[in-house]
Amino acid sequence: MLLAFFLLPLARLVGQGADPALYWRALTEWQYVSALLVTVALSLVTAVCAVGLAAVVAGWLAHRHFPGRRLLVAMLTMPVALPGVVIAFMMILLMGRQGLLADITDWLTGERVVLAYTIVGLFAGYLYFSLPRCIATLLAAAEAMDPALDEAARMLGASPWKRVRDVWLPGLAPALVASGAICFATAMGALGTAFTLAADIRVLPMVIYTEFTLATNLGMAAALSVILGVATWIALAVARSFGGGMSAAA
Amino acid sequence: MSVRAELRGVARTFADGTRGLLPTDLVLEPGSVTALLGPSGCGKTTLLRLLAGLARPDPGGAVLFDGRDVTDLPVERRNIGMVFQGYALFPHMTVARNIGYGLEARGVPRAQREPRVAEMLRLVRLEALAGRRPDQLSGGQRQRVALARALAPQPALLLLDEPFGALDAALRLALRVELAALLTALRVTAVIVTHDQAEAMALGDGVAVMEGGRIGQRGTPRDIYERPANRFVAGFVGTLNDLGEGRFCRPEALRPDPAGPLEGRVSAAFFDAGRTRLHLAAPGGGEWVLELEPGQAVPERGSALRLALDEKAVLRF
Ligand SMILES: Nc1ncnc2c1ncn2[C@@H]1O[C@H](COP(=O)(O)OP(=O)(O)OP(=O)(O)O)[C@@H](O)[C@H]1O
Ligand SMILES: [Mg+2]
Numbered sequence A: 001m002l003l004a005f006f007l008l009p010l011a012r013l014v015g016q017g018a019d020p021a022l023y024w025r026a027l028t029e030w031q032y033v034s035a036l037l038v039t040v041a042l043s044l045v046t047a048v049c050a051v052g053l054a055a056v057v058a059g060w061l062a063h064r065h066f067p068g069r070r071l072l073v074a075m076l077t078m079p080v081a082l083p084g085v086v087i088a089f090m091m092i093l094l095m096g097r098q099g100l101l102a103d104i105t106d107w108l109t110g111e112r113v114v115l116a117y118t119i120v121g122l123f124a125g126y127l128y129f130s131l132p133r134c135i136a137t138l139l140a141a142a143e144a145m146d147p148a149l150d151e152a153a154r155m156l157g158a159s160p161w162k163r164v165r166d167v168w169l170p171g172l173a174p175a176l177v178a179s180g181a182i183c184f185a186t187a188m189g190a191l192g193t194a195f196t197l198a199a200d201i202r203v204l205p206m207v208i209y210t211e212f213t214l215a216t217n218l219g220m221a222a223a224l225s226v227i228l229g230v231a232t233w234i235a236l237a238v239a240r241s242f243g244g245g246m247s248a249a250a
Numbered sequence B: 001m002s003v004r005a006e007l008r009g010v011a012r013t014f015a016d017g018t019r020g021l022l023p024t025d026l027v028l029e030p031g032s033v034t035a036l037l038g039p040s041g042c043g044k045t046t047l048l049r050l051l052a053g054l055a056r057p058d059p060g061g062a063v064l065f066d067g068r069d070v071t072d073l074p075v076e077r078r079n080i081g082m083v084f085q086g087y088a089l090f091p092h093m094t095v096a097r098n099i100g101y102g103l104e105a106r107g108v109p110r111a112q113r114e115p116r117v118a119e120m121l122r123l124v125r126l127e128a129l130a131g132r133r134p135d136q137l138s139g140g141q142r143q144r145v146a147l148a149r150a151l152a153p154q155p156a157l158l159l160l161d162e163p164f165g166a167l168d169a170a171l172r173l174a175l176r177v178e179l180a181a182l183l184t185a186l187r188v189t190a191v192i193v194t195h196d197q198a199e200a201m202a203l204g205d206g207v208a209v210m211e212g213g214r215i216g217q218r219g220t221p222r223d224i225y226e227r228p229a230n231r232f233v234a235g236f237v238g239t240l241n242d243l244g245e246g247r248f249c250r251p252e253a254l255r256p257d258p259a260g261p262l263e264g265r266v267s268a269a270f271f272d273a274g275r276t277r278l279h280l281a282a283p284g285g286g287e288w289v290l291e292l293e294p295g296q297a298v299p300e301r302g303s304a305l306r307l308a309l310d311e312k313a314v315l316r317f
Helices: A002-016 A020-028 A030-061 A069-081 A084-095 A100-109 A119-144 A147-155 A160-189 A191-197 A204-213 A218-243 B044-052 B095-105 B110-123 B139-151 B169-186 B197-203 B221-226 B231-236
Strands: B005-013 B019-028 B033-037 B062-065 B080-083 B157-161 B189-194 B206-211 B214-219 B241-244 B247-249 B254-256 B262-272 B275-281 B287-292 B304-309
Touching (some): A002 A218, A020 A030, A020 A218, A030 A160, A030 A204, A084 A191, A160 A218, B005 B044, B019 B044, B019 B214, B033 B197, B080 B139, B095 B110, B110 B139, B189 B197, B214 B231, B241 B287, B254 B287, B275 B304
Parallel strands (some): B033 B189, B033 B206
Antiparallel strands (some): B005 B062, B206 B214, B241 B247, B254 B304, B262 B304
16 A cells, blocks of 8 residues: 555656657756756755755754854754745845845845845755755764864864865765755755745756746656656765764754 | 973862862972872872873963973963873874874874884884774783884883773783883883772882862872872772770781780681681771781681780771
8 A cells, every 4th residue: 555655656757758859858958958967067056065064054053052052053053944935935024125125225235136036046945945954964973973083183283174085074974965965855856945935046946847837748747756766866875875863854 | 391380389279169189289390200199080190190291280370391381371372292091093194193293293204103103113013013093902912002103203201091991800910010111211200190099009110199179198109008198099099997095007007916915806818829818806986908918818707816916007097
């Protein structure tokens, strides 16, 4: 029963788009290829930025104790619980036509800058969505590292850069790869955020949606879904093989 | 090469108000080996970290190397070698790279590093394992890598925090002999933290006994054993028999003698490497311990035994 629940839709999906010509079109026709490329590029950039920023935050917070630390960590990791649409709405409040950014630029230059519906807005939304998870994962990994390793490197005369390269990066590598892959997979499939924010950009989840609803091109929607699914699945497999027992990862 | 290190009024209070170390003065002569001995939580690691520069003393305290104030000198520039309580070897590096890391970090070119690493590998007898990673080593081998890594850059001061902490008794004993020989040969100023009094006595030219965040007594191992400054030190270093009225003695001061003034009831006898250790229930309710000469008859459990006391060896607190 359970197996059928998982497998039937999957089989149906693959069956719907079974025509090789559809895959050929999906991977050659510019409107689909561009969407695929934009999606992959945007997801990659999001993953790299989120992991990079989170690593800096986690590295700084690990083994550092000060009043208000718990509150800070709670605030940094809170948006984990927010749905994509809510985050998208927050981005619109920040960078939309009536947003904070528009007000500031209006006051500074007399022009209202609106980024919410551009790729910048989408990127900011994805980043906002991914960052808390990355921070939670990497902070847990950094806390689990032996603080004596960093101290040993310092006592042997290693500069901060050398310590980052020789102690922190190797120590955090599994968590970095795991959280990066999860960010990538989440960004690849984030319809809620994209739907609200991507007025001018074609990202894959959006294209699938329009193929299906507006063009009623069921076959193409299915083929694109399979491509998106495979890409996401590969990213998650990478995450799993590196992240073994990383609890906060998922 | 080796440095004269000094703590002047150094104290350490933690963020939560715990006093890890009360204001302490301590001088480490160049080339001396000092054993820091004390029960768990008495501040041994705290003192070591203050010397190393891994922790800052409370305002007013100063750390001096050869008379120079280094309180504000960062760890990276103090030229101190340290063997951590859990060794802290870099897990993804080979034994050879671990050992050469201090030289690498100081920008010593590879051509000059290699002979030094080879020399250190020889010194700790690990030539055959140069290419292994730390997780492929036994506990004793890891300990030797940690020691070689600390010594490779020729530190002016060597700090060892419970270097044998995680090892079994036989290995501890073997490594203790090895380390003692190495330290004598290198003549580096060294501090060894331990809570094992036999280890402290065997390794240190001088012993500092710590108690509740301060140094209770400093002296040679013999001084501390024979003339302990207070009840705590006396009890921590060796066995102490309470004779009542503030009088104490070591096991050697007691011997069986039918005409002796003291009497106790035999409660246990332990045979250990040729000698027998006798435990007696004292009349006051306490316990006395003494050692029998080899070949001396062992009295039966529960029997009364009269003892003679060497009055010159009585300690009063
Ligand atoms: N970061 C800290 N914050 C608060 N208290 C601390 C901290 N580190 C140590 N202490 C306290 O300071 C005291 C001395 O600790 P220290 O680690 O120096 O003991 P130690 O003699 O090395 O003990 P052990 O033999 O168990 O290693 C202990 O009471 C300990 O609880
Ligand atoms: Mg300690």
